[in-house]
Amino acid sequence: MAVVTDKKTTSVYNFDIQYELLKKYKSANGWFWSAFKRYPLMYLFGTIVFGVSTYLATKTTALIGEALDYLLIEGFSTNFNKTIGLMIIYVAISWACLSSGAYVWSIASFRVQRDMRQEFYDVIQDHSMAFFDVNDSGVILSMGMNEINQIRMAMHPGFRMLMTSIFSIVITTVFLWQYDLIIGVAVAVSFVVYLIIAWIYASKVGPIRRKLAKDLADLSATSQEMFRGIDVVRSFDNHDKEINKFGHISNEYALDMKKEGYLSAFYWPALITIVFTAASFGYGIWLVIEGSFSIGVFISVLALLMALSRQNFMIPMRLIMLQAGLQNSKRLWDSMAFKDPLTQPEKPVESEWNKKISFNNISFAYPSTDKKVLDNISFQIPAGSRVALIGGPGSGKSTILKLLLRLYDPTEGDILINGVSMSSMHTSHVRSNVTMVEQDIFLFSDTLKANISFAKPDATDEEIGKAAERAQISQFIESLPNQYDTVIGERGVTLSGGQRQRVAIARALLSNPKLLLLDDSTSAVDIKTELRLRKAMDELMKDRTSIVVTQRLTTLVAADMIILMKKGRIVDIGSHTELLERCQDYQFMCQYLPITNESVASNDVGGRN
Numbered sequence: 001m002a003v004v005t006d007k008k009t010t011s012v013y014n015f016d017i018q019y020e021l022l023k024k025y026k027s028a029n030g031w032f033w034s035a036f037k038r039y040p041l042m043y044l045f046g047t048i049v050f051g052v053s054t055y056l057a058t059k060t061t062a063l064i065g066e067a068l069d070y071l072l073i074e075g076f077s078t079n080f081n082k083t084i085g086l087m088i089i090y091v092a093i094s095w096a097c098l099s100s101g102a103y104v105w106s107i108a109s110f111r112v113q114r115d116m117r118q119e120f121y122d123v124i125q126d127h128s129m130a131f132f133d134v135n136d137s138g139v140i141l142s143m144g145m146n147e148i149n150q151i152r153m154a155m156h157p158g159f160r161m162l163m164t165s166i167f168s169i170v171i172t173t174v175f176l177w178q179y180d181l182i183i184g185v186a187v188a189v190s191f192v193v194y195l196i197i198a199w200i201y202a203s204k205v206g207p208i209r210r211k212l213a214k215d216l217a218d219l220s221a222t223s224q225e226m227f228r229g230i231d232v233v234r235s236f237d238n239h240d241k242e243i244n245k246f247g248h249i250s251n252e253y254a255l256d257m258k259k260e261g262y263l264s265a266f267y268w269p270a271l272i273t274i275v276f277t278a279a280s281f282g283y284g285i286w287l288v289i290e291g292s293f294s295i296g297v298f299i300s301v302l303a304l305l306m307a308l309s310r311q312n313f314m315i316p317m318r319l320i321m322l323q324a325g326l327q328n329s330k331r332l333w334d335s336m337a338f339k340d341p342l343t344q345p346e347k348p349v350e351s352e353w354n355k356k357i358s359f360n361n362i363s364f365a366y367p368s369t370d371k372k373v374l375d376n377i378s379f380q381i382p383a384g385s386r387v388a389l390i391g392g393p394g395s396g397k398s399t400i401l402k403l404l405l406r407l408y409d410p411t412e413g414d415i416l417i418n419g420v421s422m423s424s425m426h427t428s429h430v431r432s433n434v435t436m437v438e439q440d441i442f443l444f445s446d447t448l449k450a451n452i453s454f455a456k457p458d459a460t461d462e463e464i465g466k467a468a469e470r471a472q473i474s475q476f477i478e479s480l481p482n483q484y485d486t487v488i489g490e491r492g493v494t495l496s497g498g499q500r501q502r503v504a505i506a507r508a509l510l511s512n513p514k515l516l517l518l519d520d521s522t523s524a525v526d527i528k529t530e531l532r533l534r535k536a537m538d539e540l541m542k543d544r545t546s547i548v549v550t551q552r553l554t555t556l557v558a559a560d561m562i563i564l565m566k567k568g569r570i571v572d573i574g575s576h577t578e579l580l581e582r583c584q585d586y587q588f589m590c591q592y593l594p595i596t597n598e599s600v601a602s603n604d605v606g607g608r609n
């Protein structure tokens, strides 16, 4: 019967990642600025040494005029030498501070990038299939790589340089203030106005930046798709079309880059600083003529003003970098904050999976559409039965299996496992009891050993060998030079369809599930492969409840119960003989099933394939 568990605190039930993250950082901005909370000491050290470095650099600039005045009045005097000596010391310390600060700041920022990327992957891979139905894998990939990188660049070098610019401007203003109140006040006021305009201007670049991030994601999604499906592209001789498609997206990206480049290049707020520097220059000359400024002070003021306008020129680029980081963190945050229709129960309940399974008035529509693909279906599966699902394409067979793996929850109705509703169970509990051999088999670009032991990484070589043997694939594997350590190509392309299916069966055998779901929609295989597959499937179905989507007559004949589907509804349920007797649809279907020669079934199926 149902066992109530409260495993929220244990590591087995890792389902609070999204909740915890959203609660901790609250918003995209909160997540972005959390960098400072993550490594506070490193960022604090950076901030302090940047302050010291900027102060000393400004002080050195101011000393130029002082040294000049000594030189003009006293010649190469002790005062002159002292000032020059001081300038050298200040420059050395300033350089040391700047370099060490930049180093520590960059380490902290790369750590933040690593942490954020991990959080992004943790949350995204925890989303249910509803998320992946509406989000392209190439786009997600680009988010996790390019966009996270831009977030880091906003912090380092973007924010770091912005901060040093602001330090420099504030310190320079104070210095100028000391020379002349009017220049000081004017600098302060014009800088505030400049900063406001610069921020508004940078915000204009924001939407273009967002579009650029999307373009880049589309570009990476298209290229990923093109290379993954390279065999299809080649076989249909479609590469011109694919190249055009890629070229079109690439062009769009280039055009948006141009727009962004234009906005950044003709950055009119910078005019303010040019006008202001010119005005201060004129005012300074007037002060020299009037006698309030010495030549040295005038030179110092001029040097400080030049430094100031250089900093001002750099601010926009840094603000744009910051904007890009904020925009990208918003995109990533929105994906992380995806409202999943499949939720984990507060108090998860467990059940016994080797008992009765009931579908009670189940209706289902995929979250991305409104179309009902299962319409009010009900059936009961007694413990340990072999069930065969049959029906036309798109009739909802694979969907039934997906519901049993709790990849989605039914829109209406309840699936009961030994009387316990599946929606009250944690997905980890479901998946530790149910294994699916999917219709479109996916194998990792890894060794055969790693692929077979995927669900049980601690399996011994002996267990792996045994599973492969039962799955009728051991002879083939042992004939390879590297045997179980053979690395298979991306998506297992170096294996034939039948071999891939048997590797997947070995993987399922090793996970030893209570409920087995087998989506075996392939029918057209040669007799030898068919026999091997059947033997492997028989091994897999032994001693457990199994639900198999099949078009194999032998599997249908051997099934305890056949469920015949049509357009999301159940047409009839019964054994092969019963259905053959009473169900016209079944009779019709059986006429077109591939029939294997039963006499071959008893033959030896050894030899490698």
Ligand SMILES: Nc1ncnc2c1ncn2[C@@H]1O[C@H](COP(=O)(O)OP(=O)(O)OP(=O)(O)O)[C@@H](O)[C@H]1O
Pocket (backbone or CB within 6 Å): 133, 366, 368, 369, 373, 391, 392, 393, 394, 395, 396, 397, 398, 399, 400, 439, 521
């Ligand atoms: N992820 C999805 N998002 C939206 N609709 C989907 C999704 N997967 C399947 N469908 C739709 O649901 C319906 C049932 O699909 P399902 O895969 O269950 O059919 P099936 O009986 O397994 O067909 P086949 O024999 O071709 O494998 C189809 O109309 C299909 O287009």
Ligand SMILES: [Mg+2]
Pocket (backbone or CB within 6 Å): 397, 398, 399, 439, 519, 521
């Ligand atoms: Mg299917």
